[in-house]
Amino acid sequence: MKPAPFEYHAPETIADAVGLLAQHGDDAKPLAGGQSLVPLLSLRLTRFDHLVDLNKIGALSGISRDNGHVVIGAMTRHRAVELDPSIATSVPMLAAAMPWIGHFQIRNRGTIGGSIAHADPAAELPAVAAALDAELEITSKSGVRRVAAADFFQGTFMTAIDTGELLTAARFPVWGKGSGFAFTEFARRSGDFAIAGVGVGLEATGGKITRAAIAFMGMGPVPVRATDAEKALLGVSIASLDAAAVARVAVGATDPTGDVHASAANRTKIATHLAEQALTRAASNAAANA
Amino acid sequence: MSEVTVHMSVNGTARRGRVEPRKTLADFLREDCVATSVHLACEHGVCGACTVIVDGVASRSCLMFAVQADGASITTAEGLANPDGSLGIVQDAFRQCHGLQCGFCTPGFVVSVTAFLQENADPSLEEIREGIAGNLCRCTGYQGIIKAVQHAAATMAGTPTAMTTSTEGN
Ligand SMILES: Cc1cc2nc3c(=O)[nH]c(=O)nc-3n(C[C@H](O)[C@H](O)[C@H](O)COP(=O)(O)OP(=O)(O)OC[C@H]3O[C@@H](n4cnc5c(N)ncnc54)[C@H](O)[C@@H]3O)c2cc1C
Ligand code: FES
Ligand code: FES
Numbered sequence: 067m068k069p070a071p072f073e074y075h076a077p078e079t080i081a082d083a084v085g086l087l088a089q090h091g092d093d094a095k096p097l098a099g100g101q102s103l104v105p106l107l108s109l110r111l112t113r114f115d116h117l118v119d120l121n122k123i124g125a126l127s128g129i130s131r132d133n134g135h136v137v138i139g140a141m142t143r144h145r146a147v148e149l150d151p152s153i154a155t156s157v158p159m160l161a162a163a164m165p166w167i168g169h170f171q172i173r174n175r176g177t178i179g180g181s182i183a184h185a186d187p188a189a190e191l192p193a194v195a196a197a198l199d200a201e202l203e204i205t206s207k208s209g210v211r212r213v214a215a216a217d218f219f220q221g222t223f224m225t226a227i228d229t230g231e232l233l234t235a236a237r238f239p240v241w242g243k244g245s246g247f248a249f250t251e252f253a254r255r256s257g258d259f260a261i262a263g264v265g266v267g268l269e270a271t272g273g274k275i276t277r278a279a280i281a282f283m284g285m286g287p288v289p290v291r292a293t294d295a296e297k298a299l300l301g302v303s304i305a306s307l308d309a310a311a312v313a314r315v316a317v318g319a320t321d322p323t324g325d326v327h328a329s330a331a332n333r334t335k336i337a338t339h340l341a342e343q344a345l346t347r348a349a350s351n352a353a354a355n356a
Numbered sequence: 357m358s359e360v361t362v363h364m365s366v367n368g369t370a371r372r373g374r375v376e377p378r379k380t381l382a383d384f385l386r387e388d389c390v391a392t393s394v395h396l397a398c399e400h401g402v403c404g405a406c407t408v409i410v411d412g413v414a415s416r417s418c419l420m421f422a423v424q425a426d427g428a429s430i431t432t433a434e435g436l437a438n439p440d441g442s443l444g445i446v447q448d449a450f451r452q453c454h455g456l457q458c459g460f461c462t463p464g465f466v467v468s469v470t471a472f473l474q475e476n477a478d479p480s481l482e483e484i485r486e487g488i489a490g491n492l493c494r495c496t497g498y499q500g501i502i503k504a505v506q507h508a509a510a511t512m513a514g515t516p517t518a519m520t521t522s523t524e525g526n
Contacts, residue, residue: 067399068378068380068383069378070378071376071377071378072377072378073377074360074377074421074423076423076424100419100420100421100424101401101416101419104380104400104401104418104419104420104421105400105401105419107378108380108399108400108418109400117377119424121424168490169404169489169490170414170471170472170487170490171404171407171414171415171416171468171471171490172401172416172490174413174414174415175413175415175416175419175420255489256485256486256489257489257490
């Protein structure tokens with residue numbers, strides 16, 4: 067099918083874009099990489115009178131460092147982040163997650179901001195943002211605000227972005243020495259949205275875990291942090307980590323639903339196994355980084 | 357809604373058209389630029405049949421609007437042939453290695469494989485499998501396609517022996 071008619075706007079500045087979004091309210095939608103929005107338009111699952119194309123706004127693309135964070139502009143393509151060697155050392159969990167997103171042709175167009183704003187429960191980047199306590203920078207005519215990932219993802223495809231607002235950047239904290247990360251997932255075919263996935267970050271000082279982050283995707287309407295398991299990990303010797311036991315505790319934080327792809331029980335089993343793998347890999351990466 | 361004028365270079369030929377903003381790049385290429393190698397199956401990004409190269413980047417033409425490609429340089433499967441009209445390296449490899457049966461998926465494959473080999477001239481079997489994962493084929497079972505990618509890579513490197521390389525053992 068073809069999309070319903072719309073009026074096309076291609077502003078060149080953030081100010082013009084938020085001006086258009088303010089002017090047209092709920093009748094307008096930002097168009098980023100189009101890899102999720104255009105299918106929805108073409109299937110007539112949604113329609114808007116105005117599309118505000120962000121692709122001409124140069125200021126929305128790019129990767130920079132600011133105050134212990136890597137700041138990624140909303141229109142930075144997935145592929146640019148995947149191929150940027152600095153991301154592999156500064157935000158390794160993000161680098162590990164990138165190749166799991168769709169196919170290279172999708173990553174060529176898809177954007178960091180689009181994935182986070184779209185908030186698909188089975189998407190990688192919301193889980194990474196949740197695991198790392200990323201901050202999301204939201205801009206409107208009245209200014210810029212920052213929202214913590216924990217408050218940003220509010221439900222399936224629902225975020226803290228209000229009408230008239232634009233996600234302008236994502237800020238990922240850079241962890242210190244002794245940190246190690248892993249990201250893994252399970253999908254039936256390469257490039258499909260995953261049945262379940264998990265990101266793990268561990269930081270150790272003198273062999274003892276001082277910081278832990280575990281987030282699941284596909285295991286609920288929003289990314290799920292395994293806070294009990296994270297707390298239980300503090301002070302534990304990284305060399306004698308019982309990954310299987312921690313994984314079982316971690317998955318207890320989730321409450322998945324079954325669908326045509328996998329039952330809830332099957333998802334839980336898969337997620338437990340993935341968490342064990344990711345904990346083991348993150349621990350060995352942390353030890354290697356000591 | 358009002359139409360807008362777009363200009364683009366399609367396989368080296370300057371094209372101009374009046375389009376509704378909702379017209380996809382795929383439809384513009386097929387209907388206004390005689391680039392009917394651009395095949396449409398799913399029209400929502402999954403199958404890869406509509407893949408074209410936009411300013412050097414392999415993209416789904418069903419997920420872009422023609423207005424977004426205003427001023428861009430587009431290459432479709434037609435543009436991968438040699439100037440004399442004979443098959444280009446990737447196209448020829450698909451023919452040599454039985455990389456197609458009905459041929460519906462083939463234009464998307466040859467475009468994707470061309471872009472893939474530009475970034476990775478000497479891919480492993482594993483990398484080839486990953487590289488073609490964004491294109492679906494309902495006929496071949498992919499073995500001939502994998503051979504075609506190996507053959508094209510070898511031809512580009514000047515050692516066209518891969519045609520007989522086994523894809524077993526993975
Ligand atoms: C075949 C296929 C496979 C895929 N597989 C995966 C996968 O495995 N994992 C995955 O995570 N994704 C996958 N995707 C989706 C892909 O990653 C999308 O690129 C991404 O979800 C949306 O990014 P986009 O830039 O294309 O956004 P768009 O599609 O342009 O926009 C998506 C939504 O976000 C809104 N939006 C975009 N940018 C902003 C902004 N800056 N501020 C406010 N709102 C904004 C739009 O209005 C729209 O509602 C797949 C897509 C396809 C077609
Ligand atoms: S028609 Fe574009 S990906 Fe299927
Ligand atoms: S050859 Fe028929 S779909 Fe691939």
